[in-house]
Every structure is written in structure tokens, then in C-alpha cells.
Amino acid sequence: MTSTEFALQAVAARYAAGIDRRDPELLRSAFHPKARLAIPAMDVVMEGHDQLPGVLQPLSQFEKTFHFLGNTRYDIDGDTATGEVYCLAHHLKGGQILVSAIRYQDTYSRRDGEWRLDDRTVIIDWNHTAATVAWS
Template sequence: MTLDPRLQELLDREEIRQLITAYCNAADRHDHKRMRSLYHEDAIDEHGAMFSGPAMEFIDRLPEIQANMEILHHNVTTINLAIDGDRAEGEVYLLALHRARMPDGPIDVLVGGRYFDKYERREGKWKFLHRAIVADWANVHEPSIIDLDHPFLAGAKIGRPGPSDPSYDFFKLLRRGE
């Protein structure tokens, strides 16, 4: 049975949107296993001076790249997609906060930019085929202005990279760490 093309496009858009947001979660939680599952084996990732080349090599280097990242917080906003059968392209707007340990103390970098994405559906599953980061602006605070010890946050759960993040204990349906 063939679906109405409009319904198929909605299903494809939703699966690609879930792929995009899964990337944000995997990056922020330093979940490299999950990150690997989002790309095709022959995919390319261009992350500026940080890395440019095969996505699987990028993911292999993530522990080193993320080692000094105390906080990563990726947010996507506008998602523009064009779908043609089993191929799609996306221009995805993002805001990404990075708090990094530096020799003189932590710094904050808030980047406003876009992902230029190419996706491909193989064996019924959409994954990244090519992802390139485009920086449109950056706001840098040196030293950091983030204060997680402020009384306003007293008693709140505090996010962390990896499985020590409170989401791993809180959620059961979202299946963190699998």
C-alpha cells in the first residue's frame, strides 16, 4: 500500500526532525555511541578547525574534543527541509552554548549558526550523510559568567555530560545511554 505523498512527506519530516534533535542530545550528553548511530558509515562532518572529514573519525575524536567542555547545550530553532525521495537537505538554525575549561579558568562561548545537512534514507532509516557547521555569530565571555551555585538554582537538578546527567535516572521511555 502506498501512502498519500503528503502523509509520507510529513512522516519523513518528523523522522528527520527527530534525527536533528537526537544529535543535540547526543552532543550535550557526550553520548558517542548514540552519535555514531545518527550518521551513515560513509558520512562527512565539517566542524570547522575542530574537524573536517569522515563522520566516524569525528566521533572517534569526540572524547578528546569534548574533554574540556564542562557544558554543551545545543538548541535548534528554524528547520528548513527539502525532501526528494530518499534524499533530503536541511538548513537548521542553532544556538549552542559551550563552557570550556581553559588554563586561566572557564570561558563561555555562545554560537549562533546553522547546520547545512544532507540526509539519506537507507534501509528505511534517515541518517546524516553530510553535516557542516556554519557560524553566523559568537558571544564569548572570558571568564565565564555561568553560576550554577547561585541561590536561584538551589535544589534544582544540574545537568552534566554523560550518564551522571539526571536525565539518565529520570527517564525510562527516552532510553538514555542505550
């Protein structure tokens, strides 16, 4: 893995942690100030640091979320890159778990030495719901 690929994976990890911790500043840190986030399945488009934390609002219905990042693929060209990151997003609500199979389709750029997202499209391939087991 190259240092650039590692830096791009760190961007994805900041995004996932920002979502799971409901931390708007951590979420923003994954994006350049005028970046765009689109979730076509939910008819959502948000642009810029002011709007991006709005993605956290619909998640308030869940007790917890847990994003597990998987496969990554990047095409890097100097200070720009495109990529796809696989994710299993777990959403806990009332004894049920909703698992979403997600592919993030991303455009990145490096500015002042730091890689961040310019554009992220969240593709939800499918959802699965199951009962959870309480641990005592």
C-alpha cells in the same frame, strides 16, 4: 509537519544529544557509516563512524554543553533530502558561557527505512561570551 520532516528533526536531536552527553554511539546514530562532518571554522573534516566521535574531544575543555535546536528547513526528494537546522550551542567553562550561533547544512538519505546524515557542514555564524550566574 510531515512524517519525513519529523524524522529529519529527530536526526538533528540525536546529534545534539550525542554531543551534549559526550555519547559516541548516540552521535554515530545520526550518521550513515561513511558520512562526513565538516567544521570549516575549525578546519575540521571527519569521515566515517570511526572518525566522527573525534568531534567530542575538543568539547572536553567545557564543563557542559547545551545545544538548543531552532528553525528547520528541508527539501525532500524521495529517499534523499537537504536541509538547514539552526542551533544555539552553549558551552560552559569556568563561570563563562560561550554561545555559538550555528547553521547545520545537511544532506540526508533514507536507507532501510531510516533517515540519517550523509553530510553535515557546521557553519558558525558568530560566538558570544558572557558570565554565568551560579544557582544555589
